[in-house]
Amino acid sequence: MEIKHIVLRHLKMKLLQPFTTSLGTELDKDFILVEIKSKQGISGWAESVASINPLYKEETVKTNWHVMEDFLIPLLFQKAIEHPDEVTERFKHIRGNYMAKSALEGAMWDLYAKEQGIPLAKALGGIKEKIDVGISIGIQDSVGQLLRLVDENVTKGYKRIKVKIQPGWDVDVIREIRRHFPNIQLMADANSAYTLQDLEQLAALDEFNLMMIEQPIAHDDIIDHAVLQARLKTPICLDESIHSVDDVRKAMQLGSCKVINIKIGRVGGLTEAKKIHDLCAEHQIPVWCGGMLEAGIGRAHNIAITTLPNFIMPGDTAASSHYWSEDIIDPEVTVENGVITVPTAPGIGYEPNRERIAERTLYSKYYQA
Ligand SMILES: O=C(O)CCC(=O)c1ccccc1C(=O)O
Ligand SMILES: [Mg+2]
Secondary structure, X not given: XXXXXXXXXXXXXXXXXXXXEOOEEEEEXXXXXXXXXXXXXXXXXXXOOOEOOOOOOXXXXXXXXXXXXXXXXXXXXXXXXXXXXXXXXXXXXXXXXXHHHHHHHHHHHHHHHHHXXXXXXXXXXXXXXXEEEOEEEXXXXXXXXXHHHHHHHHHHOOOOEEEEOEOOEOHHHHHHHHHHOOOOOEEEEOOOOOOHHHHHHHHHHHXXXXXXXXXXXXXXXXXXXXXXXXXXXXXXXXXXXXXXXXXXXXXXXXXXXXXXXXXXXXXXXXXXXXXXXXXXXHOOOOEEEOOOOOOHHHHHHHHHHHOOOOEOOOEOOOOHHHHOOOOOXXXXXXXXXXXXXXXXXXXXXXXXXXXXXXXXXXXXXXXEO
């Protein structure tokens, strides 16, 4: 792959509904869109999942821009890259900054697949033509409102319902959902809202047959999670705590979880995501693809990685229309009865819509190789 230039764009998109978690409420989505153009005129695309505030993880739009501009892009320009796996190697000595690395690496993967003339899913070793998806529902003003949303999305066919929980919005809420929907695949995500002090409250969730509870305690912990998992029947799924295949190995060794949420951005890219997938498959740990309220290009990357065989559980990759009045790709991501048909065109398989991208761009900058 021969890079001609890289374009970074800061986009802002209005969410159709506010998204509330234990971390706060999101009304808009700010993100960096990466376009890497080759000398042959092909563009590889990816989104960074870093948001405007350092609430979910430390990275933000601004820190990503700084790290990409001052460190990662110069490294990409240093010498040619034959295969996207080399990007991870090239970035290895730069600590952390997973989302920044992942956005550039993902654009290189898209470019690579397009140069090969194959779908990104295939380039990654994916095998599924269709993927099952679920939906993530934020904290609501009332239980009645939440029940209406669960009903709406179960009716649409989503294969698994995830609800956000926090102290004061947990056991009673889950009990109500179960009373109305005894048989749905249901799970809860706490985004680190609890500590080991809340053991009783978390153990009270055991009677509701949840598929899993996601990241109940600290964002940087795998030790207390192991203590907690030993006391819970409900499987723990780690999200925030996992940045690498080594993190997963250690979490498995300690017994910190039974399921892994793979987010491409959180683990530094598709190459690392694949490694995590493979290690989990080897140890019969199911994985699923998390979401970060991505626009269409990030969504397309999530769809591609989900085609790998050990993505056994439905992911958070809902339809474009769940988030946006208009997405930035053609066609939009659509979900039929909880299933997405994986695109077969080369690369991410959806066409970025330059007009809509320009309308949503607050700032952009070119970097010449
Ligand atoms: O619909 C989605 O993209 C998933 C939404 C979601 O749960 C989420 C969104 C933003 C940040 C963190 C999380 C999470 O999985 O914890
Ligand atoms: Mg989560």
